[in-house]
Amino acid sequence: MNERNEKPDSFKPSSYRTPDGVPTDIVVFTIASREKEGAKKALPIRELQVMLIQRKMWPFEGKWALPGGFTRDTETVHECARRELEEETGVSGVLLEYFNVYSAPGRDPRGWMISHAFFALVREGCLAGRSPSDEAAEVVLFPVEEALEMELAFDHAVILRDALERIRHQMLTTTIAKEFLPEQFTISELYQVIRTVAPAFEERNFLRKVTSTQSRKGILEEVLDSDGRPAVSNRYSQRPAQLYRFTDYAPELSIYG
Amino acid sequence: MNERNEKPDSFKPSSYRTPDGVPTDIVVFTIASREKEGAKKALPIRELQVMLIQRKMWPFEGKWALPGGFTRDTETVHECARRELEEETGVSGVLLEYFNVYSAPGRDPRGWMISHAFFALVREGCLAGRSPSDEAAEVVLFPVEEALEMELAFDHAVILRDALERIRHQMLTTTIAKEFLPEQFTISELYQVIRTVAPAFEERNFLRKVTSTQSRKGILEEVLDSDGRPAVSNRYSQRPAQLYRFTDYAPELSIYG
DNA sequence: TGAATAGTGTCTATGAGACATTATTAG
DNA sequence: CTAATAATGTCTCATAGACACTATTCA
Numbered sequence: 001m002n003e004r005n006e007k008p009d010s011f012k013p014s015s016y017r018t019p020d021g022v023p024t025d026i027v028v029f030t031i032a033s034r035e036k037e038g039a040k041k042a043l044p045i046r047e048l049q050v051m052l053i054q055r056k057m058w059p060f061e062g063k064w065a066l067p068g069g070f071t072r073d074t075e076t077v078h079e080c081a082r083r084e085l086e087e088e089t090g091v092s093g094v095l096l097e098y099f100n101v102y103s104a105p106g107r108d109p110r111g112w113m114i115s116h117a118f119f120a121l122v123r124e125g126c127l128a129g130r131s132p133s134d135e136a137a138e139v140v141l142f143p144v145e146e147a148l149e150m151e152l153a154f155d156h157a158v159i160l161r162d163a164l165e166r167i168r169h170q171m172l173t174t175t176i177a178k179e180f181l182p183e184q185f186t187i188s189e190l191y192q193v194i195r196t197v198a199p200a201f202e203e204r205n206f207l208r209k210v211t212s213t214q215s216r217k218g219i220l221e222e223v224l225d226s227d228g229r230p231a232v233s234n235r236y237s238q239r240p241a242q243l244y245r246f247t248d249y250a251p252e253l254s255i256y257g
Numbered sequence: 258m259n260e261r262n263e264k265p266d267s268f269k270p271s272s273y274r275t276p277d278g279v280p281t282d283i284v285v286f287t288i289a290s291r292e293k294e295g296a297k298k299a300l301p302i303r304e305l306q307v308m309l310i311q312r313k314m315w316p317f318e319g320k321w322a323l324p325g326g327f328t329r330d331t332e333t334v335h336e337c338a339r340r341e342l343e344e345e346t347g348v349s350g351v352l353l354e355y356f357n358v359y360s361a362p363g364r365d366p367r368g369w370m371i372s373h374a375f376f377a378l379v380r381e382g383c384l385a386g387r388s389p390s391d392e393a394a395e396v397v398l399f400p401v402e403e404a405l406e407m408e409l410a411f412d413h414a415v416i417l418r419d420a421l422e423r424i425r426h427q428m429l430t431t432t433i434a435k436e437f438l439p440e441q442f443t444i445s446e447l448y449q450v451i452r453t454v455a456p457a458f459e460e461r462n463f464l465r466k467v468t469s470t471q472s473r474k475g476i477l478e479e480v481l482d483s484d485g486r487p488a489v490s491n492r493y494s495q496r497p498a499q500l501y502r503f504t505d506y507a508p509e510l511s512i513y514g
Numbered sequence: 515t516g517a518a519t520a521g522t523g524t525c526t527a528t529g530a531g532a533c534a535t536t537a538t539t540a541g
Numbered sequence: 542c543t544a545a546t547a548a549t550g551t552c553t554c555a556t557a558g559a560c561a562c563t564a565t566t567c568a
Contacts, residue, residue, distance in 0.1 A: 496538035
């Protein structure tokens with residue numbers, strides 16, 4: 001590294017104050033399913049939930065907050081988020097994506113803290129064996145609608161709103177729906193997952209649109225059984241529904257054409 | 258603020274090392290126009306350029322780098338980027354958007370530095386009266402293609418590539434093209450700007466697609482002159498071309514419908 | 515049989531894509 | 542006239558959107 005000469009004697013790292021810490025905050029989303037009342041074979045009711053922990057230390061003792069922790073000098077903020085997610089929920093290998101930085105002076109009474117916010121999308125059930133860590137008194141999944149109304153610690157209410165806005169957008173413009181679905185799924189399941197995250201999305205002819213030979217722009221493919229016939233499932237319906245999976249293809253969107 | 262109790266005596270801000278600084282790096286893009294050779298009335302040749310400064314201090318003395326500076330404890334990283342942009346280029350009121358954090362340990366030989374990267378889109382000419390600051394020996398606009406081949410200081414080559422990828426995507430999915438255009442413009446101008454940033458974009462029937470009564474999904478509107486007739490310009494053509502402007506409308510994109 | 519979801523038929527209007535053609539002005 | 546760009550005509554086929562209709566299975 002020839003550009004990394006000796007550090008001159010005159011160099012001082014900074015004559016300004018430096019941050020007191022660089023935490024990450026992780027907005028862990030999951031979709032919970034409940035069987036419908038009338039116990040007949042029917043589509044489950046799905047609900048978007050977010051993981052919160054109850055703080056047991058100053059500041060905001062007793063308040064609900066997003067999970068997270070401080071970045072170390074041996075890791076990137078992304079590695080920190082991955083580590084904290086695993087420590088606090090035991091899950092790994094799930095989608096974890098950075099989405100914004102929160103740096104307003106005074107946002108953390110402990111000092112100058114610049115926080116990096118991530119969202120994680122976790123399949124229901126992966127969060128089964130979770131246990132409170134040192135930092136948290138309790139770890140609970142709340143319905144998003146409920147969490148949005150709560151008084152959260154720090155600026156976490158803002159972070160949660162931003163995360164929700166982000167995954168709503170991503171749900172429609174990328175294939176992150178797959179994070180909430182099994183590898184093979186029916187079109188109704190897919191539609192339900194999309195609508196659970198982004199209720200504003202409504203397509204009358206969703207099935208046809210996404211499967212018709214030309215119109216499925218390659219994002220989905222039929223699942224075939226060992227005989228080469230379309231595989232079906234009757235998990236959620238009387239009449240068996242055809243199974244699909246996502247391909248690796250991601251279409252390019254444009255407002256111009 | 259009842260949750261902000263007194264800080265307990267036992268509280269220590271952190272028992273871990275804290276960062277030595279939180280810089281911002283700003284990728285300033287502009288589009289330069291040159292008249293075509295044959296001096297006839299013709300569309301100009303446009304080129305995407307990026308602003309670099311030549312460092313005159315350790316580390317990476319003499320290397321080209323992105324402009325930027327250290328965040329203070331009285332401002333957000335966004336405010337820091339806005340301030341640095343103004344200090345180093347004199348421009349204000351332009352699009353400045355955060356896009357990623359760079360936190361790999363060892364990315365800065367001065368210490369543990371977590372950098373926040375922004376891109377700015379600046380109209381040609383706004384960068385006229387720029388002058389070198391304390392930090393930089395020289396401030397120069399490079400063609401992006403050229404800058405991509407250079408050995409930049411720190412991890413700025415990666416940041417530049419990421420920024421370019423980001424504005425290419427945004428050019429097609431948002432109306433940031435307006436940052437490079439006058440308030441009123443012809444369809445050819447718009448097409449040229451889009452293609453200058455995202456050369457892969459090609460639409461044969463661009464004019465028709467974006468203006469036909471139904472198909473312009475509301476992102477553009479005709480400019481009318483004082484008589485209520487469509488305004489035209491012959492800046493770039495023999496035959497006058499109709500002028501348009503962007504509306505405030507931003508369409509919602511979806512891969513599903 | 516009815517309940518519940520899956521999937522098709524059919525119609526119209528609009529859109530994309532391809533290419534040829536005409537229009538307008540400067541020089 | 543020619544050069545250069547602006548804009549329209551025309552054709553085919555795919556698609557969107559609406560809504561009625563049929564299909565399959567369970568209980």
